Amino acid sequence: MQPIWDISMRPDDGDAFRQALRLAQRRCDFPVVFGGPVQGEVLHLTQHIGVQTAGLRGLCVLAATGLGGHVLVERRSAAVADYGSDDSITHDYDAPVLAERIRSVVAVPVVVAGSVRGVLYGATRASTPLGDRATDAMAAASRRLATELAVRDEVDRRLRFRLASETGTGHGTSHNEAEEIRELHAELRVIAQTVRDDSLRDRLLDVSRRLAGLGAAQAPGSRSRLSPREIDVLAQVALGCSNVEAAVRLSLKPETVKAYLRSAMRKLNAHTRFEAVVAARRGGLLP
Template identity: 65%
Template sequence: MRPDDGDAFRHALRQVQGRTDLPLLFSGQVRTEVVHLSQFLGARTAAIRGLDVVAGAGLGGQALARRRPVAVADYRSANTITHDYDAVVEGEGIRSIAAVPVVVSDSVRGVLYGASRGAAPLGDLATDAMAEAARQLARELAIRDEVDRRLRLHQLAATDRGLPRDRAATEEVRHVHAELRAIAHDVPDDALRDRLLEASRRLAGLGADPEPEAPSPLSPRELDVLAQVALGCSNAEAGRRLSLLPETVKSYLRGAMRKLDAHTRLAAVVTARRRGLLP
């Protein structure tokens, strides 16, 4: 169920592109101490496509080894980096360049690059935008990792208890769906929040057959509350998880039941699942 992390890296590059005038942006994910360059915006040649940058070599290799941003105003004359990739860099016409690592739980998962073809330093606006994009990307990767970890643990626990894997996985999907929605409302970044809510929507649709293009009749908060109720939470428990007062939870729940034409909490959950609103 995990989306392609490459898409998340490309989204991070587009965030930087929207905030700066950098003509060249690219990135790569890290595997076994090597940055595999795979996402590009503004590349003129194929020189850097598919390049593998090893730890400690070049600018990206330094960012990987040091786990902090590094930059040079003129790559050709810089004496603070190795020049293993000079031919590739010159082929693309790169002069000024910065590399920012994406760090998740003290591990570098990738590197974001921003470059210009002039010799002037990139400036604070560009480097700050890259650093913020790297932080947001790290948060998203951490969330994806946690979802994967919980699914694996639940499957292992289900095996130990002799429960069917399908049943155990379904229950864990429901927990993950509810938690994603709860996390989304604490995320300040609108784009990341929308992506988390979209991921929860996709989880809700697994195995369901909702009406094509049928919009949800529930408000986002009504769906948040119903997702917690579906896990067996009381109004007070749902309120604690969603930072809402119990009376507010009760109000949202009443609204959800009315819109779903359900007379009980259980009936509302069953109807929501049948319509693909909950997993």
């Protein structure tokens, strides 16, 4: 019998990298954008838009070499106005870069949980230095991609816990693991409220709902209709936060948190904070 949860169902991260590159290209009209993931301290350039030769396709960039390797080590954006003559980087990759007639380049790291998971480049074939607008466009694309990868990582983590519990291949979900999942779920909802992009925020909230509902005892159709903010507050209460602490984490006033909590308790037919959390978990609203 095949397991219900299959980690191999994770979407191809290459698509996420390509989407980020397209976003940066649209925002700043880069003629060339490329990049890819970091695996084992090596940057793999797997995604390319606007290239005219095959030199950059599949190129592996080692740490501390070239512009991308420099960004990988320093973990911050860097730019050069004339790649071929710039003395701030090594020139291990001049052949493929100059074959594309690339001159000005900006590279930004994709940082997830403190680790560089990839690098994105934006480039022109003119020697005019790329300004703040270009760097900002690449940085925005990088942040969006980092959020997407973090979400996918969390989904994988939760599925692994679930798979181990259902198949007996592990020790199930320990108390500490369950608490970590709840903390991550709450943090994910906090992050979602800070995202300006409506579509990305909706995706983050959808993922948080899916994470919460994996172990739901009730069918999805029977879940109480709590507002997103009511769930945000309950997620913090479930971690043991007071109204004041929840308010700080959610950037709300304590009185507002109290009002959301009271409303949630009424909808869940709960008389205490604890009862509200239990009811929300049973309904698949909290992990």
